[in-house]
Amino acid sequence: MGAKAHGAHDVVKLEGAEEMGAPHQQAAGKSLLYEELRKILAERLRDDLEALRLAEELVAAYERGGPRALREKLRELLREVVGDGAKAEGA
Amino acid sequence: MGLRLKELEAEGFRAFSGKVRLRLEGRVALLYGPPGSGKTSIVRALEYALFGSTREVRARALRREDLINDACGEARVRVVLADESGEVEVERTLDRKGRSRLRVVVGASELLDERGEEYLEERLGISLEEFAREVAVGHLELYALAYAPPSARSRLIDGMLGIGELERLYRELSGREIRGYIEALEDEARRLDAKAARRELERLKDEIKRIRERRRELTGELEKLKAERKVLEERMAELMKASERVSELVKERARLEALLESLGGPEVARAPRVSRQYLVMYAEKLRREAADLLEDLYLGAEAEELRRVRTSDLEAVSKALSSALERAKGARLRLEYEVERARGEVEELEDEIRELEDELARVESEIRELEDSKWRYEGLTKKYGEPGEVAKKVAQLEVKLKSLRAERGKVACIKTLQAELLDSLRRGGEAKCPVCGSRVAEATGLPRVEAPERLEREAERLERELRELRSIERELRRLEPALRDLSELAERRRELEELLNERLEELEEARARVDELETHLASVNRRIADLSTACKRLEEYLRRLRAQELKARLDEVRSELAASGYDEEEERRIIESLGRLGARISRIEEELKELGEREKEIVAKLERTRAAVEAAQAVEEKLARVRRLYETLMRVREAIREAHVTLRQKLVERLSASTSQLFKAMNVYGEYDGVRIEVKGADELRGRHGHYTFYVHRISDDKLVPAASRLSDGQRALLTLSLVLALNELKERGLSLIILDDPVPNVDDETKRAIVEHLVEWRRDLQVIVTTQSRRLAEEMKDVVPVYDVRELCSASCVEAA
Numbered sequence: 064m065g066a067k068a069h070g071a072h073d074v075v076k077l078e079g080a081e082e083m084g085a086p087h088q089q090a091a092g093k094s095l096l097y098e099e100l101r102k103i104l105a106e107r108l109r110d111d112l113e114a115l116r117l118a119e120e121l122v123a124a125y126e127r128g129g130p131r132a133l134r135e136k137l138r139e140l141l142r143e144v145v146g147d148g149a150k151a152e153g154a
Numbered sequence: 155m156g157l158r159l160k161e162l163e164a165e166g167f168r169a170f171s172g173k174v175r176l177r178l179e180g181r182v183a184l185l186y187g188p189p190g191s192g193k194t195s196i197v198r199a200l201e202y203a204l205f206g207s208t209r210e211v212r213a214r215a216l217r218r219e220d221l222i223n224d225a226c227g228e229a230r231v232r233v234v235l236a237d238e239s240g241e242v243e244v245e246r247t248l249d250r251k252g253r254s255r256l257r258v259v260v261g262a263s264e265l266l267d268e269r270g271e272e273y274l275e276e277r278l279g280i281s282l283e284e285f286a287r288e289v290a291v292g293h294l295e296l297y298a299l300a301y302a303p304p305s306a307r308s309r310l311i312d313g314m315l316g317i318g319e320l321e322r323l324y325r326e327l328s329g330r331e332i333r334g335y336i337e338a339l340e341d342e343a344r345r346l347d348a349k350a351a352r353r354e355l356e357r358l359k360d361e362i363k364r365i366r367e368r369r370r371e372l373t374g375e376l377e378k379l380k381a382e383r384k385v386l387e388e389r390m391a392e393l394m395k396a397s398e399r400v401s402e403l404v405k406e407r408a409r410l411e412a413l414l415e416s417l418g419g420p421e422v423a424r425a426p427r428v429s430r431q432y433l434v435m436y437a438e439k440l441r442r443e444a445a446d447l448l449e450d451l452y453l454g455a456e457a458e459e460l461r462r463v464r465t466s467d468l469e470a471v472s473k474a475l476s477s478a479l480e481r482a483k484g485a486r487l488r489l490e491y492e493v494e495r496a497r498g499e500v501e502e503l504e505d506e507i508r509e510l511e512d513e514l515a516r517v518e519s520e521i522r523e524l525e526d527s528k529w530r531y532e533g534l535t536k537k538y539g540e541p542g543e544v545a546k547k548v549a550q551l552e553v554k555l556k557s558l559r560a561e562r563g564k565v566a567c568i569k570t571l572q573a574e575l576l577d578s579l580r581r582g583g584e585a586k587c588p589v590c591g592s593r594v595a596e597a598t599g600l601p602r603v604e605a606p607e608r609l610e611r612e613a614e615r616l617e618r619e620l621r622e623l624r625s626i627e628r629e630l631r632r633l634e635p636a637l638r639d640l641s642e643l644a645e646r647r648r649e650l651e652e653l654l655n656e657r658l659e660e661l662e663e664a665r666a667r668v669d670e671l672e673t674h675l676a677s678v679n680r681r682i683a684d685l686s687t688a689c690k691r692l693e694e695y696l697r698r699l700r701a702q703e704l705k706a707r708l709d710e711v712r713s714e715l716a717a718s719g720y721d722e723e724e725e726r727r728i729i730e731s732l733g734r735l736g737a738r739i740s741r742i743e744e745e746l747k748e749l750g751e752r753e754k755e756i757v758a759k760l761e762r763t764r765a766a767v768e769a770a771q772a773v774e775e776k777l778a779r780v781r782r783l784y785e786t787l788m789r790v791r792e793a794i795r796e797a798h799v800t801l802r803q804k805l806v807e808r809l810s811a812s813t814s815q816l817f818k819a820m821n822v823y824g825e826y827d828g829v830r831i832e833v834k835g836a837d838e839l840r841g842r843h844g845h846y847t848f849y850v851h852r853i854s855d856d857k858l859v860p861a862a863s864r865l866s867d868g869q870r871a872l873l874t875l876s877l878v879l880a881l882n883e884l885k886e887r888g889l890s891l892i893i894l895d896d897p898v899p900n901v902d903d904e905t906k907r908a909i910v911e912h913l914v915e916w917r918r919d920l921q922v923i924v925t926t927q928s929r930r931l932a933e934e935m936k937d938v939v940p941v942y943d944v945r946e947l948c949s950a951s952c953v954e955a956a
Contacts, residue, residue: 096316096801103797104790111789118790121327130326137787141332144779 097126156890157242157277158921159200161234166226167202168195174948178923180940182914185925186932187944193925196944197290197895201282203231203244204274204889206254209286218252237890244274279888288314288885291878292895293871300874304845308833311846314881315805320798321843327791332784339777348770355767358760365753369746376742383735390728393721403715410708414701422701430468433695437471440688444478447681450674451485468696475689482682489675496668503661510657514650521643527636534630538623541630548623555616562609572600805884806833806846812880816916817850817873822908826850826865829873830858848873868901875909883917893923906931914939 100122108115117140124136158181165173169192176185176196187193198208202221210216222229232245243259258270265273280289287295287310299310312318394401414420441460448457456478463474538544571588576597578585585594594600810831817829828851836844848861850873861873875897882892894913898906906928913922926932932941 096319099801099804100320100794100797103800104793107793107796108789114786114789114793117783117786118793121790122323122794125323125326130322133323133326134331137331140783141335141780144783145335145776 097122155237155919156886156888157235157237158890159233159923160236160241161232162196162200162203163230163232164196164199165230166223167199167229167231168192168221168223170195170948171223171225172948174944176942176947178921178940181918181920182910182922182939183924184910184932184935184939184941185923185944186927186929186941187925188927188929191927191944192948193927193944194292194895197292197893197925199231200233200893201285201290202248203233203246204278205282205285206246206256206271207282209282212282218248218254219250222248222250235889242277244270277888285889288878288881289889289891290893290895291875291897293897293899296871296874296878296897299877300870304847308843308845311809311877311881312802312843315802315809315884317798317802317805320794320801324791324794324798327787327794329784329787329791332780332787336777336780336784339773339780343770343773343777346766346770346773348767348774351763351767351770355760355763358756358763362753362756362760365749365756369749369753372742372746372749376739376746379735379739379742383732383739386728386732386735390725390732393725393728400715400718403711403718407708407711407715410704410711414704414708417697417701417704420705422698425698425701427702428695428699430699433468433692433699434465436688436695437468437475437692438465440475440685440692441465441471443681443688444475444482444685447482447678447685448478448485450681451482451489451678453481453485456481468692468699472689472692472696475685475692479682479685479689482678482685486675486678486682489671489678493668493671493675496664496671500661500664500668503657503664507654507657507661510650510654514647514654517643517647517650521640521647524636524640524643527633528640531630531633531637534626534633538626538630541627541634544623544627544630548620548627551616551620551623555613555620558609558613558616562606562613565603565606565609568601568603569606572603575600802833806831808884809877809880812883813873813876814851816876816879816912819912820872820876820905820909821869822905825853826869827853829861829876868898868905871898871900872905872909879916882920890919891921891923893925895925896927897924899927903928903930903934907934910935910939 101119104118104122105115108118120140121133121136125133128135159178161178162176163173164170169190174192174196185193185196198210198221201208207218208216208221211218211221227250229248230245232243235242235244240261243257245257245259246254248254256267256270258265258273260273299307302310309318312321394404414422441463445457445460448454448460460474460478463471465471535541539547575585575587575594579594579597586592587594810829813831814829818827821827830849830851832847832849833844834847836842849858850861850865851857852859852864861870865873875894879892898909906926910924910931913924916922932943935941
């Protein structure tokens with residue numbers, strides 16, 4: 064059996080998570096840990112919108128597909144910035 | 155709420171040779187069975203059904219085939235899971251070749267093998283490792299957690315809390331790749347060097363401007379010069395058209411000037427004059443001398459041919475003399491060859507004479523040696539006669555000696571017989587002659603015989619004489635070959651003397667011939683040298699004569715041109731001007747060509763530099779954008795690190811509270827009533843995560859004391875169980891199930907009962923299955939929870955020792 068899909072993790076409940084009342088099917092695909100992480104990041108980066116937007120994209124990628132998806136996301140961002148896909152891949 | 159286990163069926167799996175079937179009712183269940191009854195096999199069967207492996211197989215402690223009961227060829231496990239949305243049936247089979255098959259039935263859908271695996275992975279949302287660590291927990295797993303080294307335990311708890319995921323996210327955001335790209339761009343920017351490229355661009359622009367200005371200047375000058383040349387060419391054409399005769403004279407003048415130039419120019423013409431008549435006489439003299447020389451060199455035909463050349467034609471005579479000279483030189487080579495050959499003959503004769511003289515000396519030496527033998531021979535023959543005579547004397551002496559010896563024998567016999575007769579007479583008075591038989595009366599009647607001593611002396615003398623003669627004869631015979639050799643040598647000496655005389659005469663002649671030839675060769679050499687010098691002198695005189703004649707003709711032509719009114723000075727000036735103009739125009743055209751090529755090169759270089767400047771600008775802009783991305787990423791990373799610290803703190807506080815509640819509820823003896831979990835030694839800035847440290851609240855003195863050093867093994871097991879349950883409280887996963895496989899065997903039944911009773915009230919959304927080998931516990935809990943005796947679940951004799 065291969066490694067499980069990232070983001071289909073069992074999740075750690077934090078304070079207040081019970082009140083969210085999320086049905087299981089939703090909870091299995093969505094990490095309350097990441098929700099909490101997002102909240103903390105939003106609070107910390109509220110004056111740095113560029114960093115906040117980047118953080119949201121990166122956390123979403125990591126939650127969805129783990130390190131591989133994160134690395135792919137970083138490469139995609141790099142490609143967007145340099146406007147040269149092939150070079151960014153090779154860098 | 156996640157999936158719960160509703161039914162499990164196993165056959166041929168681990169301890170079960172036959173079929174075992176468990177249908178669960180209620181949220182909490184107690185599985186009872188003595189050791190070896192198959193409690194753990196049921197847990198592993200569920201593990202195998204859900205993940206296709208077990209923790210022992212994954213850890214390589216067992217092979218997958220070992221999961222099959224020894225009495226069976228195949229294992230089969232079927233489980234039914236259910237939640238409020240419906241049932242999921244999972245069935246796996248495994249044969250002894252390690253082949254595994256999976257069938258998952260969800261509602262009306264049947265998913266096989268890979269698709270079934272994908273479905274389970276997605277639906278359960280848990281890995282085998284997590285299942286073994288947190289869902290299906292036995293006393294071994296709890297023991298490992300309780301007694302693991304602090305760092306390993308911290309990693310385990312961090313992993314269970316999910317903190318490890320955030321840490322990994324933080325590590326993944328190191329920006330290494332972007333940094334590498336920035337470094338590559340910086341290298342590229344350094345390489346392109348935008349500032350230098352811009353400077354070069356400006357320099358090239360200035361240079362091309364200068365070149366174009368220069369080209370314009372030169373083009374203007376060129377046009378002006380060409381116009382000037384056109385005017386001069388037109389004037390020249392007018393001059394040339396003035397008179398056809400003038401044109402001819404000009405042509406002849408040019409031809410004469412060229413010829414005169416080829417002969418050495420006007421300087422030759424200005425040399426002392428030479429008379430043609432004198433030259434004819436001089437040529438006549440040379441021709442005669444050359445003809446004589448040719449005749450002396452046995453070239454009579456060539457000499458006649460030379461004499462036939464007319465001396466009035468000086469050029470022909472000069473050529474004929476040169477030709478004769480070459481022939482004479484050829485003949486001289488032959489003469490030199492003859493001289494060499496004659497010298498060779500002399501040397502050969504000298505060698506031969508030396509050899510003859512050497513041989514003659516040798517022969518004379520031998521003759522001198524043999525002359526002693528000759529004198530000895532002549533002395534002997536003079537004394538004893540010729541060898542034949544000596545031989546004859548020897549033969550005579552031999553006959554005589556033989557006769558004497560016979561006589562001596564006869565006398566000896568007679569003497570012996572007479573002695574016998576005398577003896578007989580003395581003894582008997584009568585005796586008979588043994589030869590004739592006549593009677594001998596007395597000794598006086600016996601004949602007188604010669605004394606044998608005289609014969610003996612005579613014989614000795616003859617023998618000495620014979621030996622001497624024989625010796626002489628042998629010596630004469632020995633000397634005879636020497637006499638013959640002497641005779642032959644004398645003959646050879648005579649022949650050699652004659653031959654030597656002949657060769658000496660020949661040598662004399664050959665030397666005379668060599669002298670004659672050498673004299674002749676010296677004479678020829680001298681004459682050839684003289685003739686060669688004379689011919690050169692004649693050629694020089696001829697050249698001077700010709701130049702003087704050409705100069706005279708040239709003066710005539712110039713006089714005629716002057717007389718015709720032709721402005722030679724103007725023509726000269728025009729020609730000179732045209733020459734100067736042509737040279738200047740050529741130089742300008744050449745410079746223009748070079749400037750054109752240079753301009754092309756610089757234009758190409760300018761384009762390249764412009765492209766390089768643009769590329770450098772693009773790289774710099776790109777670098778600025780990537781640096782900005784990197785800086786933003788670093789701010790995000792820092793924020794995630796801070797979030798990680800905050801989250802961990804929150805989770806640990808909650809974990810500590812839950813563990814404390816659970817421990818207090820299950821620890822029936824009340825010595826300790828609370829737990830506190832703290833993280834010691836954490837320093838996130840330095841990457842230190844710290845260690846989880848457990849404290850328990852001692853009721854007696856109301857103090858927190860370290861759990862590791864104060865609790866008994868049983869209490870520590872209970873604390874670890876509380877921790878695992880607390881972690882499960884913090885989690886929500888696709889599988890709403892926890893299995894405690896005889897988790898704390900080292901506590902009393904009272905505590906076990908307290909655990910089960912607490913679990914009945916604990917988390918009503920979670921299915922709990924507890925296994926035990928305590929009959930008493932099973933009996934006591936019958937009324938509280940469903941109790942299943944594992945042995946009763948099996949078909950007859952289905953359980954074997956695991």
